Structures are given as C-alpha cells and as structure tokens.
Amino acid sequence: MQQASHSTPPAGTVKRGHIIVIGNEKGGSGKTTTGMHLIIGLLRLGFRVGSMDIDARQRSLTRYIENRKMTIAKEATPLPLPSHIVVNKSPYNIQEETEEDERDRFTRALAKLLVTCDFVVIDSPGNDTYLSRLAHSFADTVITPVNDSFVDLDVLASVDGLTLQVQKPSIYSEMLWEQKLQRARRDGGSIDWIVMRNRLSNLDARNKRQISKVMEELTKRLGFRQAPGFSERVIFRELFLLGLTVLDVLETTKSGSLSMSHLAARQEVRDLLKTLRIPSVDARIAQVRAGQKGDPITDPRIAPKSTPAKAEAAEPSASSSPSVATPEPATSAA
Numbered sequence: 549m550q551q552a553s554h555s556t557p558p559a560g561t562v563k564r565g566h567i568i569v570i571g572n573e574k575g576g577s578g579k580t581t582t583g584m585h586l587i588i589g590l591l592r593l594g595f596r597v598g599s600m601d602i603d604a605r606q607r608s609l610t611r612y613i614e615n616r617k618m619t620i621a622k623e624a625t626p627l628p629l630p631s632h633i634v635v636n637k638s639p640y641n642i643q644e645e646t647e648e649d650e651r652d653r654f655t656r657a658l659a660k661l662l663v664t665c666d667f668v669v670i671d672s673p674g675n676d677t678y679l680s681r682l683a684h685s686f687a688d689t690v691i692t693p694v695n696d697s698f699v700d701l702d703v704l705a706s707v708d709g710l711t712l713q714v715q716k717p718s719i720y721s722e723m724l725w726e727q728k729l730q731r732a733r734r735d736g737g738s739i740d741w742i743v744m745r746n747r748l749s750n751l752d753a754r755n756k757r758q759i760s761k762v763m764e765e766l767t768k769r770l771g772f773r774q775a776p777g778f779s780e781r782v783i784f785r786e787l788f789l790l791g792l793t794v795l796d797v798l799e800t801t802k803s804g805s806l807s808m809s810h811l812a813a814r815q816e817v818r819d820l821l822k823t824l825r826i827p828s829v830d831a832r833i834a835q836v837r838a839g840q841k842g843d844p845i846t847d848p849r850i851a852p853k854s855t856p857a858k859a860e861a862a863e864p865s866a867s868s869s870p871s872v873a874t875p876e877p878a879t880s881a882a
C-alpha cells in the first residue's frame with residue numbers, strides 16, 4: 549500500500565480502511581469481548597485501528613478503552629490504543645429526523661476514522677436499532693459471536709428441536725441479507741459474514757456435536773463462514789476493568805503471568821484474525837514469524853515494529869506506523 553501512494557491509482561481501485569462490524573441481536577453473546585480482542589490484536593500487528601461504539605446504552609467498549617487509558621496512566625505502561633468514537637442516539641422524536649440525524653452522526657464518525665485507520669471495528673448493541681442496521685450496511689466483514697447453546701443459535705435461524713432441521717432464517721439473518729443488498733446497491737461491495745461460536749466448553753460434548761451439525765447446515769443455508777471461536781476462559785473477561793486483554797499480559801505489573809490457558813487464548817485470537825482472510829493481516833503475522841522476532845499475538849513482549857511488508861500492497865491501506873504508547877487518541881462522541 550505504500551507503493552500505491554506514489555502513483556495515482558486507477559479510478560475505483562482506491563483502498564480504504566477495512567470495516568468490521570460485530571453484530572448479534574442478542575445481549576451477552578460476546579460482541580464486546582470479541583471486539584476488544586480484535587482491536588488489540590490488530591493494533592499489536594502494527595495496524596492503525598479505529599473503534600466505534602454504537603451501543604450507546606451499554607457503552608461497554610467505551611468503558612474498556614477508558615479503563616485501558618487509566619492503566620496506561622497509572623502504570624506508565626505503553627500500550628497500543630485505537631482512535632475511539634462513540635456514536636450517540638439521536639435526541640429527536642420523529643422517526644425521519646432521528647434517522648437522518650443518526651445517519652449523519654454515523655457517516656461523519658466513520659469518515660473521520662477512515663482518514664487515518666487501516667481498520668475500523670464497530671461494536672453494536674444487542675437489539676435491532678437504526679444505527680445498527682446502518683453500520684451493518686457499511687461492513688466489509690460482519691462477525692457474529694454466538695454463545696454455544698441452542699438458545700443462542702436462535703439468533704441465526706429457527707431449528708426443529710426433534711429433527712434438528714433448519715426451518716427459517718431469523719430476523720437478524722434477514723436483516724443482514726437486506727444490508728448486503730444495501731451495500732451492493734451503494735458501492736457494489738459485498739459483506740463477508742463470519743459466525744463465531746463463543747464460550748465453547750468441553751463439558752457437554754453431545755450438545756457441542758449437535759450444535760456443530762446445525763451450524764454446518766446453517767452455513768449452507770445462510771451463506772456465512774465459520775470461525776473456530778473462543779473457549780469459555782476466565783482470561784477473556786478478568787482483565788476488563790484494567791482495560792487489558794490476554795494480549796497485554798506481562799506488559800503491566802497487574803495482569804499476572806502467562807499460563808497454558810493464556811497461550812491457548814492468544815492462539816484463539818490469532819485464529820480469529822486469520823479467519824478474516826485479509827492479505828495484509830496474514831502478511832504481518834507471517835512477516836513477524838519469518839523474522840523470528842516472536843509473535844506479537846503470542847508474545848506480548850514484542851512491540852509491533854512496523855516496516856510494512858511489500859506483500860501488503862493488497863487491502864487494507866496499512867501504511868501506518870503503529871499507534872503504540874501514545875496517550876492519544878482521545879475518545880470523542882458523535
């Protein structure tokens with residue numbers, strides 16, 4: 549992508565930042581947890597990352613980033629930070645005005661992040677809102693974390709309890725289909741939908757097998773790809789108040805030392821990054837590995853030193869040096 553900046557690319561080939569929306573119309577399915585790990589994983593690969601919180605009621609991602617800033621200040625520890633924007637709901641009452649106002653806030657915030665960021669990760673609420681639908685329609689990738697139970701699979705489709713046959717797509721799946729059409733109409737682009745099983749546990753092997761079977765069926769019916777998923781692990785939640793993730797352990801005095809579970813969790817985050825199938829992400833992972841400098845995802849002591857690989861001429865436009873250690877950028881609201 550650095551090469552691209554030296555010459556004028558032909559019309560229509562300009563690469564902009566890659567937009568990832570984390571969505572599932574169910575609270576507690578792991579959207580914010582997935583978003584946090586994705587953001588820090590991308591930052592640690594040396595990308596410039598923007599984050600957007602459109603779950604203005606819960607604001608969990610925003611709190612996580614505020615916690616992270618506090619840890620940076622208290623511990624005087626350099627940690628990578630995203631540029632973060634909260635998009636608030638409109639104060640208007642009339643639907644048309646509300647939607648116009650929210651569309652305006654959202655598109656301005658997105659444009660602002662896209663000026664400087666290689667990736668924008670958007671955390672959405674656990675219910676159907678105008679802002680959420682709008683965000684989905686701008687996505688290059690949608691990641692839907694689903695808790696590993698039939699209760700939660702319901703967000704994708706209804707399934708016959710006896711035969712395990714898929715009966716009909718859920719409202720969320722239909723909404724996503726509609727946003728795919730919106731996206732195609734707007735700029736001819738497409739949305740890559742990834743469903744990620746979350747909180748996997750070995751305790752109920754039968755349930756796990758049955759869900760795998762239904763997921764296979766759903767993959768064909770609904771047209772998503774499956775990510776390997778995150779296991780149920782304390783490390784995925786215990787560092788929230790410090791604004792840290794398993795990718796930061798060892799860098800701060802508070803976050804403890806590495807266990808086997810930590811290493812396995814890091815591997816799960818890396819597997820998620822690979823599932824994105826984005827050439828520049830794969831190139832950075834390979835680049836660090838080839839240099840035998842350690843893996844920024846599995847070895848937290850390696851600060852991302854960003855000399856972008858030539859292979860990264862593909863999307864997204866990661867021309868950046870990493871945003872490590874600076875107490876920027878401030879959280880702002882739109």
Ligand SMILES: Nc1ncnc2c1ncn2[C@@H]1O[C@H](COP(=O)(O)OP(=O)(O)O)[C@@H](O)[C@H]1O
Binds near residue numbers: 576577579580674784
């Ligand atoms: N893989 C996991 N292992 C352990 N706890 C998890 C995992 N994923 C999510 N959680 C916990 O589940 C709860 C809901 O997750 P959260 O990311 O806030 O979901 P959402 O944003 O979809 O509402 C939180 O307490 C979070 O820490």
Ligand SMILES: [Mg+2]
Binds near residue numbers: 579608672
């Ligand atoms: Mg959330």
